[in-house]
Amino acid sequence: MSGSVSPLAPKSFVSMPPLRGVRLATASAGIKYKNRTDVLLMVFDRPATVAGVFTRSKCPSAPVDFCRANLPHGSARAVVVNSGNANAFTGLKGRHATALTAKSAAAAVGCAENEVYLASTGVIGEPLDATKFAGVLDRMQVEATGDFWFEAAKAIMTTDTYPKVSTRSAEIGGVAVTINGIAKGAGMIAPDMATMLSFLVTDADIAPAALQALLSDGVGPTFNSMTVDSDTSTSDTLMLFATGAAAEDGQARIERADDPRLAAFRAALNEVLKDLSLQVVRDGEGATKMLEITVTGAESDAAAKxxxxSIANSPLVKTAAAGEDANWGRIVMAVGKSGEMADRDRLAIWFGDIRVAVNGERDPDYSEAAASDVMKAQDIPVKVDIGLGAGTATVWTCDLTKEYVAINGDYRS
Amino acid sequence: MSGSVSPLAPKSFVSMPPLRGVRLATASAGIKYKNRTDVLLMVFDRPATVAGVFTRSKCPSAPVDFCRANLPHGSARAVVVNSGNANAFTGLKGRHATALTAKSAAAAVGCAENEVYLASTGVIGEPLDATKFAGVLDRMQVEATGDFWFEAAKAIMTTDTYPKVSTRSAEIGGVAVTINGIAKGAGMIAPDMATMLSFLVTDADIAPAALQALLSDGVGPTFNSMTVDSDTSTSDTLMLFATGAAAEDGQARIERADDPRLAAFRAALNEVLKDLSLQVVRDGEGATKMLEITVTGAESDAAAKxxxxSIANSPLVKTAAAGEDANWGRIVMAVGKSGEMADRDRLAIWFGDIRVAVNGERDPDYSEAAASDVMKAQDIPVKVDIGLGAGTATVWTCDLTKEYVAINGDYRS
Incomplete structure (x- = not known):
């Protein structure tokens, strides 16, 4: 496995501001890795409201089940995340591990177990020894501090080659609020490692139902519009917490997601979601290129997506990108196999600004050299117009390289 | 691109018997390749009945459109297949090319244009110069001979590393009949090359509707149960012709697919279909392993498939196979993402005879060494029991290797 950082990594990292109402700590519990942190504790000293979106897998991990069960309570005091073991497909032992971890966290923070949220990422099918948390959570609760976001992002990494952080600010009714987020993920499932995990916190004061609506709306064009390898983790978890500390500055609590005072906050939240999700794609296992695929003219937005x-998950499209090949024949193939309405003779395809195909055949004015120049860049925009309706969508993916195969196939050899 | 033969190729090729009522010829028309044949002509001196199954792509090639239009006539006198150019996404030019090819073939053979069938495989989006056929079809018609099946299979290859042939015999009402078949295909779309093509001929006397029913039934557990890279060609074509020559031996024409006299023929046909489809998987681009994936206990056969x-198309399952890694966590992941009903705590998974997981967790008796031995073989059986119902299915795929990426990504570099 390569130890080098993705060529698509950010050139620099943003400075993450502390955020009122949340403290963070990390520790090395020795779950799997040596010489690195593998546990993150987030503490909300006063109850935060909470929203979550989870994997659609029919075989979810034990922590996903645990979070789903707690979510209706709508209140959070602690979050425990570990890397190295996914606690997935671990049967009754997995449920015992989540129960014990929640009990330890509740004792450390002084809250109810249904105010605790859990996430695990790492090996599937290996029992998770939750007694390892019991020894560290008390101390972590004492040490936890507001200025620790970058370290938090590092503790939850598995095959990630860089930590993923993002922050934005906005105003709600004239009061300044902040949204901080961290994420991990490189393949949908890395070598025995599950998962995309992401945790966002804001100091805004927003009721749980409104918070959930904001998150559910925001995830469609961001985290649910990216794909590394089409494989879906058993443990994908995206959570948003609102500490409500901005109430001290006079921010009136927001009860409904359609409240017009949320406009700027919603935009800032969606920017954080997009920033983090693109950072995950750009850390795709073995990636050397990012593809932004925009479909217009489909029968509906859902059809466009x-x-x-279908284009973004095609191995042939992704290997062509790796080879810097402006192979629009494979785009046609992927449109055709999507199952959605398409009229071959109305299709048009662009790489960057270069239209390579139009009206069902090669663009007579198409310059192969110009298209090849587009393919040489790290970021490759692909546009397909279906020519049938008004449906549009944009998704992001990375190329498929020998390094992806090496990361996922060679590691036992 | 590697010039070596797939390690999964047959150790020897069957001897293909001549088949009454069909003659074959090949030629080098210089469509794309040098120093090899690239056109196949099949001639039925008396009209054969015909059945066909085609790509589900919404962007099919011009020859697929042409065949679909002729199929209702139910009668065939000539088949023209070329490699090197798929005549796909070629707009009006593509339709002109099929029309001209059909006209040339009809003139050479002395039949109507709606008794001609066409297939093309190769580059997408490049106009096909059909005038190249006009010069060779007359001579091919004269030279065509019954004992030419192996050469026929070679002429239609693109990135295939070996020709694919199969033959079986059966009796219909006490009269011996034969089924011969050829196929090509290595990726669903190879480097700019489209397609799986397969042509079967029998000397049995079977009416078109019965022939179509036999073929449509046979394709489900064979050609429609294999996947190399999940990508669907614009040009996939599978056709079955019945020359009826066995009528000379007293075989009574079969009008209905449910005629009990067809039992042995149906079994033989399904064997040819399975043999050819597995040969295509075993020539999967870059393949070093074949996986046979059997799902039992699903809610229905369709759910099982x-x-x-979902397992067979998972890049993570396929890279694990390349690495000889008995990674059952990725099988769980792929079951979970399929969208079908599954109860995590009832799942059981086997590699070969080694049960690695049961009741939603690692099998306590599982020997990693024994499972690793299974993974070292060329042919790897994977079995998953869902534990919910009686639905079963078996599909075949190959591993995903760096060589696949090289074949599909490196060829322009």
């Missing part, structure tokens, strides 16, 4: 994902 | 294909 299915066509775009 | 969707789960099996």
């Amino acid at each position: 299915r066509i775009a994902l | 969707r789960i099996a294909l």
Whole structure:
């Protein structure tokens, strides 16, 4: 496995501001890795409201089940995340491990177990020894500090080659609020490692139902519009917490997601979600290119998204990108296999600004040299117009390289 | 691109018998390749009945459109297949090319244009110069001979590393009949090359509707149960012709697919279909392993097949196979993402005879060494029991290797 940082990594990292109402700590519990942190504790000294979106897998991990069960309570005091073991497909032992971890965290923080949220990422099918948390959570609770976001992002990494952080600010009714977020993920499932995990916190004061609506709306064009290898983790978890500390500055609590005072906050939240999700794609295992695939003219937005994902998940499109090959024949193939309505003779395809195909055949004015120049860049925009309706969608993916195969196939050899 | 033969190729090729009522010829028309044949002509001196199954792509090639239009006539006198150019996404020019090819073939053979069938495989989006056929079809018609099946299979290859042939015999009402078949295909779309093509001929006397029913039934557990890279060609074509020559031996024409006299023929046909489809998987681009994935206990056979294909198309399952890694966590992941009903705590998974997981967790008796031995073989059986119902399915795929990426990504570099 390569130890080098993705060529698509950010050139520099943003400075993450402390955020009122949340403290963070990390520790090395020795779950799997040596010489690195593998546990993150987030503490909300006063109850935060909470929203979550989870994997659609029919075989979810034990922590996903645990979070789903707690979510209706709508209140959070602690979050425990570990890397190195996914606690997935671990049967009754997995449920015992989540129960014990929640009990330890509740004791350390002084809250109810249904105010605790859990996430695990790492090996599937290996029992997680939750007694390792019991020894560290008390001390972590004492040490936890507001200025620790970058370290938090590092503790939850598995095959990630860089930590993923993002921050934005906005105003709600004239009061300044902040949104901080961290994420991990490199393949949908890395070598025995599960998962995309992401945790966002804001100091805004927003009721749980409104917070959930904001998150559910925001995830469609961001985290649910990216794909590394089409494989879906058993443990994908995206959570948003609102500490409400901005109430001290006079921010009136927001009860409904359609409250017009949320406009700027919603935009800032969506920017954080997009920033983090693109950072995950750009850390795709073995990636050397990012593809932004925009489909227009489909029968509906949903049809456009299915066509775009069919292109983004095609191994032949992704290997062509790795080879810097402006191979629009494979785009046609992927449109055709999506199952959505398409009229071959109305299709048009662009790489960057270069239209390579139009009206069902090669663009007579197409310059192969110009298209090849587009393919040489790290970021490759692909546009497909279906020519049938008004449906549009944009999705992001990375190329498929020998390094992806090496990361996922060679590690036992 | 590697010039070596797939390690999964047959150790020897069957001897293909001549088949009454069909003659074959090949030629080098210089469509794309040098120093090899690239056109196949099949001639039926008396009209053969015909059945066909085609790509589900919404962007099919011009020859697929042409065949679909002729199929209702139910009668065939000539088949023209070329490699090197798929005549796909070629707009009006593509339709002109099929029309001209059909006209040339009809003139050479002395039949109507709606008795001609066409298939093309190769580059997408490049206009096909059909005038190249006009010069060779007359001579091919004269030279065509019954004992030419192996050469026929070679002429239609693109990135295939070996020709694919199969033959079986059966009796219909006490009269011996034969089924011969050829196929090509290595990726669903190879480097700019489209397609799986397969042509079967029998000397049995079977009416078109019965022939179509036999073929449509046979394709489900064979050609429609294999996947190399999940990508669907614009040009996939599978055709079955019945020359009826066995009528000379007293075989009574079969009008209905449910005629009990067809039992042995149906079994033989399904064997040819399975043999050819497995040969295509075993020539999968870059393949070093074949996986046979059997799902039992699903809610229905259709659900079992969707789960099996979710496993077979998972890049993480396929890279694990390349690395000889008995990674059952990725099987769980692929079951979970299929969208079909599955109860995590009832799942059981086997590699070969080694049960690695049961009741939603690692099998306590599982020997990693024994499972690793299974993974070292060329042919790897994977079995998953969902534990919910009686639905079963088996599909075949190959591993995903760096060589696949090289074949599909490196060829322009």
